[in-house]
Amino acid sequence: MSHKVVVTGLGATTPIGGDVPTTWANALKGVSGIKKLEDSWVEEYQLPVYIAGRVAQDPLESGRLSKVEAKRQDPSGQLALVAAREAWADAGFSGENAEESEGVDPLRTAVSFGTGIGGVWTLLDAWDTLREKGPRRVLPMTVPMLMPNSCAAAVSMALNARAAAQTVVSACASSTEALDLGLELIRSGKADIVIAGGAEAAIHPMPLAAFAKMQALSSRNDDPQAASRPYDVNRDGFVMGEGAAALILESEEHAKARGAKIYAELAGTGVSADSYHITAPDPQALGATRALKEALEDGDIDPTTVVHVNAHATSTPVGDIPESLALHQTFGEHTKNIAVSATKSMTGHLLGGAGALEAILTVKAIEERKAPCTINLDQQDEQIDLDVVTDARELPSGEIVAMSNSFGFGGHNAVVAFRSYES
Known part of the structure; x- marks a missing residue:
């Protein structure tokens, strides 16, 4: 039996594109997704840094999520669903989820998703509501939306992945560790397919203020597209971004049996x-x-x-x-x-x-x-x-x-x- 794990599907929503083809094309062109934030809270809190990379395509405005789905997910969960569904479709499965796809066993389909912070918008909005309006106005879905595992859970339920729905929280290494976990799920024989990836939506005044206070962020507010300068002698910090990405990992046998396009092998x-x-x-x-x-x-x-x-x-x-x-x-x-x-x-x-x-x-x-x-x-x-x-x-x-x-x-x-x- 081969132990090869291959990549058969890709999905993403990012500051430089609402899907993988657009993101990739712009990555080749050198397009920047960094802009000034125009939110009222920038002035309200007098934030020292007010540039960031918001997703290029709003998941609700683009029609990639229904109003009901969007209402029941933190922004991070919304982005996770968009990326995972694109990856699933790109992998060429015959149905919209594992239950409906020929040759796919939901009990051998898993999710391994990472996040660094989780539902920070939900958490802090609920705190504001509690302080200003009292406990009766706190939404009943608050805890399921703020949980760091909400992305993995949402993807699992949307795609009927029942082998596992696991979450990795390792700061900025989270979704790479999620790929490591996905690889092991397939190598161990516990799954044939893993939807592996990560999501983050933390462009909120509190994280921005906190990162700025520790002098981790670039302060090039007047030149946002030139702010992120890896390896340059004048680099002065990172720029916050948001988005999600998902890869469909499969055992080589499973992918070949269904005639899937294989992008590459996840070798190690x-x-x-x-x-x-x-x-x-x-x-x-x-x-x-x-x-x-x-x-x-x-x-x-x-x-x-x-x-x-x-x-x-x-x-x-x-x-x-x-x-x-x-x-x-x-x-x-x-x-x-x-x-x-x-x-x-x-x-x-x-x-x-x-x-x-x-x-x-x-x-x-x-x-x-x-x-x-x-x-x-x-x-x-x-x-x-x-x-x-x-x-x-x-x-x-x-x-x-x-x-x-x-x-x-x-x-x-x-x-x-x-x-x-x-x-």
Whole structure:
């Protein structure tokens, strides 16, 4: 029996596109999704930072969710449903869910979804209601909507996935760890199909104020599209983004039996912990290096076949350098042959949803043999000795591997490695 796990469907809603084709096209063009926030609460709370990457397409206005569905979900759950349904449809199943699809067993279909913060809008709106109007006005759906597992639950119910509905909460590594969990669910024989991904919708005054207070956010309010500057000497912090992304993972046997299109193989994953600092990465990048090496070992990957990395690259002064160090400690001289893309420069940082989105961009890079852009890199930091892709670039033919890195507050490190697939 083969232990291969393959990717058969992709779905996303992001600051640079309402679906995967649009997001991918704009990632190749170098389109920024970062804008000034025009909400009244910016002035009301005198926020020091008021730029962010909102989703390009509202799920309700676009008709991708009904009014009833939207009302019963926190914004993060709304985005999760949109992405998961697109991925399911893209995978070519015969029905709208596992129950209705030929050859699909709902009891062997699982969900593995990540989030960094969960239903923060629901939580804080309910608190405002309680203080201003009393307990009788708090909505009865408040707890189901604010739970961090609400995204996984919503996707499970929408797609009739009954093998498991699991949630990973590991800050900005959440949805990459969700892919790791999805891989293990299939390898262990517990599932044939896993809808794996992540979602975040935390562009709210409180998180913005808190991130700004810790000096993690870029303060380029007057030039939002140039604010996210990974690897640039003038980088001054990340930019908040929102969105969701989902990948359909399947065992190779199951995918081939139904004649599915296969984008790539999810060849290996690596997860580690720094155990160093609650927010700062280990400056020696020991944990990140372990995660990279573990992903290579897990996938039985020859390091010289790695041609592309979608980097975590948040644009923080202290965060970008250790990732470069980790790549050098993992690949040595081969590092110079790896095309590195920092796509948060365009999308902003989707927190718990970032890893899944960047995994999709990595899969698309393999499929189309193109590495997406890094924008706003005017002067590369001398301490970051990487071949950074500033204009979309062709990738080699033949068997190749591309990787995606995610690192989160708390010292979470997660890496996924995708291999090109030949049937």
